[in-house]
Amino acid sequence: MFSNKYKKDNEIVKLDEEFKKNLVKKIKKEEKIVKKNRFKIASIAATVTLLLGGYFLINTGVLDREKNIVANDNLDNMEEKDKGQTQGTSMMSFLNYKGNIYRNVENTVGEKQLSEMKGEKLGVTITGFNEEFASEIAGKEVYTVKGYEKENFLMTTNINYENKIEIEFYQYYDEGKIKKGEDILKLIKVENNIEKASSYDNLGNLKNKDFKIEVEVLIKELKLSDNILESKEEMAEFEKIKGETKTLKIELKDGIIRYIDIYEGGYIFIDGFIFKLENKDIIKDIYNKL
Amino acid sequence: MVFINGVLKSIDEIVNLYGDNIYRLAFSRTKSLTDGEDIVQEVFLKLMDSDKNFHSDEHLKAWLLRVTINKSKNLLNTAWFRKTTNLEDNLVFLIEEKSEVYKYVLELPTKYRVVIHLFYYEDLKTEDIAEILNIKHGTVRSQLTRARELLREKIKGVEIDVF
Numbered sequence: 001m002f003s004n005k006y007k008k009d010n011e012i013v014k015l016d017e018e019f020k021k022n023l024v025k026k027i028k029k030e031e032k033i034v035k036k037n038r039f040k041i042a043s044i045a046a047t048v049t050l051l052l053g054g055y056f057l058i059n060t061g062v063l064d065r066e067k068n069i070v071a072n073d074n075l076d077n078m079e080e081k082d083k084g085q086t087q088g089t090s091m092m093s094f095l096n097y098k099g100n101i102y103r104n105v106e107n108t109v110g111e112k113q114l115s116e117m118k119g120e121k122l123g124v125t126i127t128g129f130n131e132e133f134a135s136e137i138a139g140k141e142v143y144t145v146k147g148y149e150k151e152n153f154l155m156t157t158n159i160n161y162e163n164k165i166e167i168e169f170y171q172y173y174d175e176g177k178i179k180k181g182e183d184i185l186k187l188i189k190v191e192n193n194i195e196k197a198s199s200y201d202n203l204g205n206l207k208n209k210d211f212k213i214e215v216e217v218l219i220k221e222l223k224l225s226d227n228i229l230e231s232k233e234e235m236a237e238f239e240k241i242k243g244e245t246k247t248l249k250i251e252l253k254d255g256i257i258r259y260i261d262i263y264e265g266g267y268i269f270i271d272g273f274i275f276k277l278e279n280k281d282i283i284k285d286i287y288n289k290l
Numbered sequence: 291m292v293f294i295n296g297v298l299k300s301i302d303e304i305v306n307l308y309g310d311n312i313y314r315l316a317f318s319r320t321k322s323l324t325d326g327e328d329i330v331q332e333v334f335l336k337l338m339d340s341d342k343n344f345h346s347d348e349h350l351k352a353w354l355l356r357v358t359i360n361k362s363k364n365l366l367n368t369a370w371f372r373k374t375t376n377l378e379d380n381l382v383f384l385i386e387e388k389s390e391v392y393k394y395v396l397e398l399p400t401k402y403r404v405v406i407h408l409f410y411y412e413d414l415k416t417e418d419i420a421e422i423l424n425i426k427h428g429t430v431r432s433q434l435t436r437a438r439e440l441l442r443e444k445i446k447g448v449e450i451d452v453f
Contacts, residue, residue, distance in 0.1 A: 001448075001449055002449065002451055003451050006406070007410070007411055009385070013381065014313070015310055015313045015327070023330070026335075027338050200428060259426065261428050269427075272417075
């Protein structure tokens with residue numbers, strides 16, 4: 001089997017023991033330096049804060065309670081933000097709202113659409129993971145989105161380093177409530193809302209053709225289909241007969257982009273949920289067209 | 291300092307546990323022993339500098355793999371790396387001489403080598419690979435399919451397991 005042979009071959013690629021020892025030494029040394037520097041910075045910051053705080057209290061008597069931005073390092077977000085990297089390279093863009101983790105959704109919403117979609121302001125993001133409004137970047141304003149439920153869909157706006165407004169959308173699913181295709185369709189608002197649909201073939205190549213009609217047919221079938229994630233038997237069957245996949249990129253009239261994966265064997269994959277379609281002929285026909 | 295579920299983990303232990311995994315992933319991208327070592331060093335320095343608390347060993351490993359990808363991506367993008375990639379090092383020659391299938395993997399384009407490595411060496415699911423590489427799940431699957439096709443053309447007589 002290839003996997004066993006590949007694993008065995010990888011044993012050739014091994015770190016030298018001496019290198020490991022030196023690396024540990026170097027890290028321990030660096031750690032000491034960092035600790036010393038942090039102590040120095042913390043001492044200076046504390047002194048400055050005390051002086052400034054005293055000045056403001058004496059002169060204005062006002063404490064700004066809204067600026068509650070926590071500057072600690074993000075504990076759980078596995079993203080690595082190196083200098084010079086753009087936001088688009090982040091591993092997992094997320095937003096914590098009422099204890100639920102919302103995931104970032106692609107969009108092409110411009111400033112004009114923004115004013116139509118922006119609802120009630122809910123708060124401002126802080127860095128972290130478990131806290132309310134935690135996100136990978138602090139300082140983004142969090143809003144509800146008109147036409148969507150805040151329990152499932154939120155948006156943030158942020159002024160970036162080029163002084164431009166960045167608009168992001170975040171989706172959350174209560175997994176227990178997604179039983180059928182229509183449950184997810186209600187949340188992602190794809191029905192009667194498609195601007196354009198394009199497709200990626202099973203090698204990941206984008207086809208520049210509009211598949212709007214095919215998607216509408218697919219949606220009718222998807223509505224009636226069951227989410228099979230909870231069924232071990234169904235998932236075992238899925239693993240056996242799923243076949244190849246093609247991806248539909250669906251651009252909605254409001255600028256939000258949704259992706260739907262179609263399995264040759266008659267399944268649909270949306271944001272982690274797998275739906276089994278009853279009419280295999282229809283899905284096979286659509287799959288072949290994409 | 292690194293914590294797993296609030297418990298302090300020593301750097302010696304982490305380097306011994308995951309050093310080779312990081313090195314192997316870095317090598318699969320860069321095809322260079324020295325660049326691989328540099329990336330390992332950068333990844334661990336980043337880890338120690340970050341004061342992170344991980345939920346589990348798997349969470350720590352996924353973070354390390356992700357940072358390795360980013361560090362090697364940065365290296366691959368440098369002009370210096372592009373100028374020196376023709377100079378293959380001893381490890382590549384060793385793999386060409388001693389390995390049964392790895393030498394064929396090394397002939398694949400970078401993106402295919404990485405998905406093959408994460409899938410067949412790290413035993414990650416395609417969903418997890420998508421998270422680590424920050425690409426769509428469908429893209430991982432199509433890259434894996436294409437990589438397998440290319441490998442089948444190169445390797446005769448070895449069954450490429452699909453799972």
